[in-house]
Amino acid sequence: MLSSSPFHGLSAFPITPADKDGRVDTNILAQLLERLCEAKVDSIGLLGSTGIYAYLTRNERRRATEAAVECVRGRVPLIVGVGALRTDEAQHLARDAEAAGADALLMAPVSYTPLTQDEAYKHYRAVTEASDLPLCIYNNPGTTHFNFTLDLLVRLSYLPTIRAVKMPLPSDGVFASEIATLRERTGLAIGYSGDWGMADAMLAGADAFYSVLGGTIPGPVLAMVRAAQAGNADEVRTIDAMLAPLWDTFKAFGSLRVMYLLVELIGIGILAPPRPILPLEAKSREKVVAAIEPLLASG
């Protein structure tokens, strides 16, 4: 019943193509987004971690959002990342995204000085006061190093525009009890990220999966999510097994670095992540190529 929400099904997170000075290439971005619209992903996650939001200025983030809205034209809900170190900056970004025509917001509690639970709460509250767009809490301790308590998630769920949470994979690998608890206590749409956990998360009944691979090569992950939604566990496992070598490269090299190579391998162009992040070296590239070849060959 909630499947038309931007926080259900497969949310695809593309890279944001940019030059070495951090200027976004809106033409290449449109090419990436067009592929996602044609594949009929359930939502697009623009300017997520994979979309290097943390490395782009407010102005470039606005340019990227405006270009995305123009390209997508309402075909797929557009979720825009508005995380920032400063609360006022996150508010500006939320207003910019809404003004540009985004459908929803995604925000991580980015921090330098480690935040208290109350500081994170008030940071989110301030952003929900700046924009009426539905917001997904981006719980990503691997990049933010902030840990949400269940109590904080419950408290945040009472803010009227907060509708969803994007969780990290559970450390014990057990999804069902976590999903049940979060659903009961928060009423939020429950999604996960960390592509190698997609099969387990969707089979356990997660509402959404926020996928890095889906942002560049949506076919196989969309097939996996649809199989999970249809209750076809065998097909989910088959696709996941096919992707396992690629998941291994995500874990070994970081999925962001791998995506830049995949964008090259599918013929979009040779792009580089923002320095200090470096492109993969020859040996790592070989491993990714070996992992991806069967997928590209199978279409």
Add this chain to the structure above:
Amino acid sequence: MLSSSPFHGLSAFPITPADKDGRVDTNILAQLLERLCEAKVDSIGLLGSTGIYAYLTRNERRRATEAAVECVRGRVPLIVGVGALRTDEAQHLARDAEAAGADALLMAPVSYTPLTQDEAYKHYRAVTEASDLPLCIYNNPGTTHFNFTLDLLVRLSYLPTIRAVKMPLPSDGVFASEIATLRERTGLAIGYSGDWGMADAMLAGADAFYSVLGGTIPGPVLAMVRAAQAGNADEVRTIDAMLAPLWDTFKAFGSLRVMYLLVELIGIGILAPPRPILPLEAKSREKVVAAIEPLLASG
């Protein structure tokens, strides 16, 4: 013999006063710096973590540096923090600091996407190529979540302008062996931060201590460092014991939040950290006031 280097003795890290929009108040900053010059600290660490560098724009960081150079007038070496997520931004900041008249640089490998050792190396190398100022590696996993291997520190020590490292307190509390190893392998000036470890670090022979309290109330920590330099362990322990209740509040509330209250208590003004960081609440304030009263009373 190296005591005139900016990376020896007590380095004092003040807050950077700024309004709610992140505009630096250069008048209040000058008041804070004047106190440090009068106290004769060995160096000033402008725009460190306590100086909220991560929350200020390039323009405001330049304004703060220019105001500091003007106020300090060469009386005390001025170390300026130039950390940034992007390598090009860190290079811009290093050039800005040098142009403004800073004496040295301090840089943490700030990251969003976790960095590899090689990415951090090339990030530092790029910044050393942008400015000839001596640079201190800011090894602060509590805020950056980047862990330097010993091999990386050794490799960085070969870059000609890298002269010092600011280490976190050793997890096992044993300084002497770490200092000996780092000194032998890197030849860098070895300093520490985390004020509650100052007594142990200086008694173990660290070259420098990078102090948060010293940036606002330099008297007692300068006395402690001088006592350690004179080999007077009893006096070091006496001062450290007097400061222990304050160290407890640093650990409980984060030293940054405590400093904003201390700046108020010493009569400089009522300032707030950048949102999302919040001022201390009443109960926490009481604990800090109780811990600091004996110090303020004793001058």
